[in-house]
Amino acid sequence: MGRPSGGNRKEEILEAGLEVFAKKGYYNTTTAHIAEKAGISQPYVFRFYKTKEELFIAALDRAFDRILDTFKNVDASGEQLVEKMIDAYDKLSELHPNxxxxxxxxxxxxxxxxxxATQKGLSNIRSYTLERFRDAGIENVEREVTTFLARGILCNISxxxxxxxxxxxxxK
Amino acid sequence: MGRPSGGNRKEEILEAGLEVFAKKGYYNTTTAHIAEKAGISQPYVFRFYKTKEELFIAALDRAFDRILDTFKNVDASGEQLVEKMIDAYDKLSELHPNxxxxxxxxxxxxxxxxxxATQKGLSNIRSYTLERFRDAGIENVEREVTTFLARGILCNISxxxxxxxxxxxxxK
DNA sequence: CTTTAGTTATTGATGAATCAATAACTAAAG
DNA sequence: CTTTAGTTATTGATTCATCAATAACTAAAG
Structure with a gap:
């Protein structure tokens, strides 16, 4: 056919991938599922992402980037930092569950x-959190950061x- | 051919499955991989487990059962309980990483x-831990249990x- | 304007590979 | 011979990925 698009196809596919991967997992998601969700044909996905893996990584990177951005936008110091970071993460989770x-x-x-990609994502989040906790003068930083991350991940799993x-x- | 077995084939297959699943994940593990590890032919696996899924669940159940047993064998009270449970889990992790x-x-x-199976396994571990923490007179039980589990799971992930x-x- | 040449967007068909699962068979033990 | 332990051969389904074809649009030429 022709060119019904108009919008940003690559972005649409990423979004569709995010949804389907989040619901079905990596292996149970087929490129056909993603294509269907995006309203295009299965092979057309490959115009924008060379492989299914590449698409998944793009989606995963977006997820990690947003977490980092969210934390970077937390403006708090000392005592309030941890609480504010938890709040920010809670909001993020509601807004972008996928x-x-x-x-x-x-x-x-x-x-x-x-x-x-997973290692880098997790590692960056830990580094940044550690830095912030340290700057906020939190005692026993390493342990507090681990606990903070652990509880966050358990929330995700839950x-x-x-x-x-x-x-x-x-x-909350 | 003949009957080279002698031992408990079903158990051998479970063990092989545990190893391969642990290393390659569920979806990237083929029944042929497991068979090879167990030293038998691929179709013979199906004599003992109707499906690949059934075999995985058997392995998963074993993993959860052993954690619960490990905690049940922790003999400590009050202040020492948490520490002892962490120690026990550390030992288990070294002994049965798969x-x-x-x-x-x-x-x-x-x-x-x-x-x-995953839900039941996690749920049982939480219930039991909660009970133990409560009996040990720990303050703020719910929160302590969550943190305990969270840190444990983060260890696993790490x-x-x-x-x-x-x-x-x-x-440690 | 209106051809015409060229480009971009998109699809249908399909190949090659992989895998779980089944069926049919064989050999040893008793 | 018949049960037990195991094998080989095979299949049906799936899925990623490629590719040739086509529809729809754009812009230059006349």
């Missing part, structure tokens, strides 16, 4: 390029596997 | 029977994605 799911999925994908009992109730 | 990996893998497998920097160094 990106949260993608993080969880990335962890157990064994393809090496994806593994690398959401992804649909097991809300996994986290304590009065945690 | 089972730790399997836990992580189970989380992002979307097949519903596997999802159910091991599985090979990113040791993810956890604080002087932990």
């Amino acid at each position: 990106e949260i799911a993608l993080q969880v999925i990335g962890i157990s994908v064994t393809e090496s390029a994806i593994r690398n 959401y992804f596997v649909d097991l809300p009992e996994l986290i304590d109730t009065k945690n | 089972e730790i990996a399997l836990q992580v893998i189970g989380i992002s497998v979307t097949e519903s029977a596997i999802r159910n 091991y599985f994605v090979d990113l040791p920097e993810l956890i604080d160094t002087k932990n």
Whole structure:
């Protein structure tokens, strides 16, 4: 046919991929599923992303980038920092649940390029958090950062596997 | 051909499955890989486990059962409980790393029977931990249990994605 | 304006590979 | 011979990825 597009096809595909990957996981998502969600044909996906893997990594990068940006936009110091960061993450999770799911999925994908992206993403988040906690003068930084990240990831998992009992109730 | 076995084939297959699944993940593991590891032919696997999924669930159940057993064998009260439980888990992780990996893998497998097994496994661990913490008279139980589980899972992830920097160094 | 040449957007068809699962068979033990 | 333990051969389904064809648009030429 012709050119019904108009918008940014590449972006549309990324968005579609994000949705489908988040729901079905990496391996159970076919390029046909993504194409369908994006309203295009399956082979056309490959005009924009050389491989399914490349598309997944693009989506995963977006997820990690947004977390980092969210933390960077937290403007608080000292005592309030941790609380504000948790609030920011909670808001992000509500606004972009698919990106949260993608993080969880990335962890157990064994393809090496994806593994690398996951390592880099997690590593960056830890580094940045450590820096902020340190600057805020928090005691016992390393341990506090680990606990902070651990609780965050457990939240993601609790959401992804649909097991809300996994986290304590009065945690907003 | 004949009957080279002698031992418990079903158990051997489970063990082989545990190893291969832990290393390659659920979807990248083929029944041929498992068969090879177990030293038998690919179709023979199906004599003992109706489906690949059934075999994975058997392996996953074993992993969760062992964690629960490990915690049940922790004999400590009050102040020492948490410390002892962490020690026990550390030991378990060293002794059965494949089972730790399997836990992580189970989380992002979307097949519903596997999802159910994962939910049940995590849920049981939380319930039991909660009970123990409560009996030990720990303050703010819910929150402490969440943190305990969160840190444990982050350890698993850190091991599985090979990113040791993810956890604080002087932990163990 | 209106051809015409060229480009961009998109699809249908399909190849090659992989895999779980089944069926049919064989050989040893008792 | 018949049960047990195991194999080889095979299949049907799926899926990523390629490619040739085509529809729709743009811009230059007359």
